[in-house]
Amino acid sequence: LSSTLEIMRPDDANVVGNVHGGIILKMIEEAGCIVSTRHCNMQNGDRCLAALVRVEKTEFLSPMFIGEVAHADAEITYSSKHSLEVQIRVMAENILTGAKRLTNKAALWYVPCSLQNVDKIMEVPPIKYASAEQEEEGRKRYEAQKMERLETKARIEEVVPPPINPEPHTVGFSQSTLIHLVGPSDCTLHNNVHGGVTMKLMDEVAGIVATRHCNTNIVTASVDAINFHRKIKKGENGRKKESSGN
Template identity: 75%
Template sequence: MSDSRAAHTPPVMSAPNSPSSSPSIQICRIMRPDDANIVGNVHGGTILKMIEEAGCIIGTRHCNTQTGDRCVAALARVERTDFLHPMFIGEVAHVSAEITYTSKHSVEVQVNVVSENILTGSKKVTNKATLWYVPLSLQNVDKIIEVPPIEYSSLGQEELGKKRYEAQKLERIETKERNGEIITPVFLPERQTKEPYTVGFSQSSLIHLIGPSDCTLHGFVHGGVTMKLMDEVAGIVAARHCKTNIVTASVDAINFHRKIKKGCVITVSGRMTFTSNKSMEIEVFVDADQLADTEKGKYRAVTAFFTYISLDKQNKPLPVPPLKLEGEEEQKRFEEGKLRYLQNKAKRVADKEQKQ
């Protein structure tokens, strides 16, 4: 669950490598009380924002190594991100980002996050993420700049990157097509009429005005800012459902369908879709409303699924109350969530066996 206040500690960055090789950077920052929840667990949204900042820096830097229009790398998609270990107040987050594939108009950035306990010296890998960026011209935001190629260590590395590129491109298109519905925001007192453990009882919405501090040089919102708000809403939904300490366990692919401009009002809405014995899946949408251009109306900008777990005072997983379903639509979403849960579980088992 994220905190809506941004941390202002300046990042420390390593020098860039040669643009022709695989460019990489590292940023690091100590985790402060406003980065975490009341029991000291760092919000997933804080970590997602740091991941996106590193990706944006390296993507923008690489795309400006050539002559021609200056550009800013805009986040298009974040692949599934697992939170492998919790991070706590006082630990240092080391975020390493590397460009691993470039197509004609997009950049793949792979990011690793390591937490360091500076009292004991122990380190743990907390996150691994893959992000896709598109470089947009500073002169014309609708113009996509061509990306300078990188050198690959082998032909196989380039082929694998191309497969990942084609797969994410197809899934992004499919996700955009099936997410036209605008969720009606649910606020108090509406939820007071809902029965506990139902979708309506825990559903939550947040309204945020996009200001200058939220935006890139283009005047469009940073992807990391949006993800932080999404995690905040998803965390509220999870906490309302189980009434315990909750932490982000994973985030399925986050798709950025349309840009959000400075001055827009965004509505971030989350609803419970599936519960297993020890996890909760929350579907989160970001809908944008351009106040200065009422003819265009509200549109769906970002979509994702967040998974949370419930913890006791010793940070041990607790059973999650079953979700009470009402109607065919909720049943359908539950079955779709169950399928995603089983697929992800099978993938984790396969990955574990492969490492052994």
């Protein structure tokens, strides 16, 4: 179990004044990366860094406010030979009263990549389960996400062409693209983009799409499963394209 704490500051806010959903997604990924990397380096051999490959559905149960302290508690709940599942709960703490409330829940999958060779996937040290049933449930989740990743990978090249003169409130009208030049502060030790940075950018472009469609302020309520199929390297342009129909 690993805990990450961070006080929420004004530059973490969205236009409504609450904490930006992308900030929370980035924090969740960082907490998962820390606990995964620690666990995978328990064994002797090449040092490795855990890389994000999938995020399950992420729930935004309650808003977080500026001035509160975010607690991201991460726990490894399943490990296969080359990957591991991390479940994360985010709590918001009012440091004036001590009151806490649950704001987010998420499950993420990581693989350990060798620091010497980023394309080399290391073996994951096994974890101890409370029961055989707990291990079996984890195995089922592992097989399910593995199958879905293969299915989405086959659709990765699908591109929705931008429409010409789209009518308001159509899918084409809200379609948006965000391009970001990857800098050193966005990257891991491998000089690849952090998964959390990618999720924050995805949340930003999704917010643009939703605002265009609804013509009002919006906030993130839930994020469906996200798969990470390819690496984005330092110096490359990351392109995020979304529409209200996706």
